[in-house]
Amino acid sequence: MATQSSRSAARIMMAPAVFLLLVWMLVPLGMTLWFSVRSYLPLRGGDQGFVGLENFSRFISSSAFWPAVQTTLFIVGGVLVISIVFGIMLALLLDQPLWGQGVVRILVIAPFFVMPTVSALVWKNMFMDPVNGVFAHLWRFFGGDPVVWLTEVPVFSIVMIVSWQWLPFATLILLTAIQSLDSEQLEAAEMDGAKWTSRFAYIILPHLGRAITIVILIQTIFLLAVFAEIFVTTGGAFGTRTLTYLIYQRVLESQNVGLGSAGGVYAIILANIVAIFLMRIVGKNLDK
């Protein structure tokens, strides 16, 4: 009896939170779906009624669509590779006993606390500026011609900025994973004659497997929605237009809410495909 009543009490007490979450999710989703089948041009006549799937076919047949998908995947993939590779290296480094460990760790985590807009502006103006940027000075010091980062290698520049923001997150997760490795395992491997590289490949890396899948999963979800970094640096020019940015342009720059909403639905589908794919990998990895 006690469990019965406490169960129903729990349900009642959880209800407001569940309700809030549902509304939070369902209202925007419903509105997106609703607008995606209507011709809605706020500055050119407003809501002009039902148009069926026309928005969907227009969005996908636009010449900007496939390049945008490509850019999105390139940015997500690039950031993942950089943040995991460097994250592992940094985590290994931070795991060593070193003087001022606490301060160093906080400094490493710091970029994560900087707002995306701010960090992108800092990179754009302080590092990548072809005249006054730190990189430009560095290039000139070695007698090179400064690279005009955001026009010559725009996608790579954005990957670099976003990686800088997400590296701390990856490092933090990987560091905790490395710290949970039983040191006796490494000593046993050492006694078994494994050199450092073999110990890394056979003991440390497999131990990090789970942490790496979690980093990939969480980062992918957030990286698919990267926006501010593109907005304040290239404004979507030079092939840096991602799917998210394309939707933004359709809705706010072209003032075509219907078309943008159709793009939003595509984005939801893409995110779900990626999510299902990742969940299966993670599930497999967590089962071990």
Add this chain to the structure above:
Amino acid sequence: MGQITLQQVRKAFGDVEVIPPLDLNINDGEFVVFVGPSGCGKSTLLRLIAGLEDVSGGMISIDGNDATALPPAKRGLAMVFQSYALYPHMTVRKNIAFPMRMAGMDQAEQDRRIEGAAKALNLTDYLDRRPGQLSGGQRQRVAIGRAIVREPSAFLFDEPLSNLDAALRHGMRLEIAELHKRLDTTMIYVTHDQIEAMTLADKIVVLQAGVIEQVGSPMELYNSPRNVFVAGFIGSPKMNLLTGTEASNRGAHTVGIRPEHIDVSATEGTWKGTVGVAEHLGSDTFFHVHVEGMQEPMTIRASGDLTMSHGDTIYLTPDEQRFHKFDNAGLRVE
């Protein structure tokens, strides 16, 4: 071959000297047990021999060659860790194969040795499982298997049984003893459990605060402990140590008498006391007796048939020939 010699080996962590200069000789094929209370430096000593810690001074030689500066893998020793330290993402087969794979041994030889080790350790049915699916005793055997296949010149065991329950511990103890008889390889075994030390060892090394208190066979340590510490540490239940008049009457600063060397009577004897706690083991009963004029209760070992309970009056008669006598520095006097 597995002859290990330590000469003036010392170890310090910063300013703290954990092991003052120490000499020890371990003969080929010997089963040596390092025993002592926790924090006495026995594990550190083992890790120094293994090469997992660097010595702060002195020389370690293995089979006559200076091994002080050799990396662990080059010393030809295999170690079994307290936590077993199996590789969780590899199957039992791969765990056992790992040292041979690192040494680049050919596959046929690897398979032959794995089969041999698996058969010897009853692991044949578990070769394709992961360590997570095995019980504590099986994991322990995999760890031993991984050590055996290397055919090392000596095995090092770091408290290998402390994570097992009592029944398994007894079984594994026998298996390790059996293994030693069969392989006839030097084994160095660290434990804080003096029963393991007594039952397994050819030679026991009793350590306290990094200092060797005594080296000898189990019976030597039992019959003639060199000092008060060894007297109190070896033997279960502990030796009764008496000071004051009882000791000075026998011409020593401290005298010790083992619980099994005291006769019990309900009517007459040298000492009169009352029974405190009685621990019944079936075959034996340990009585804690409060003797008149003594502060510490005495432990005595009596036959399990003797029925006495809390508060009864009891008379004790020690065997005068069996007293161990120590001077005021704690050293044995004959």
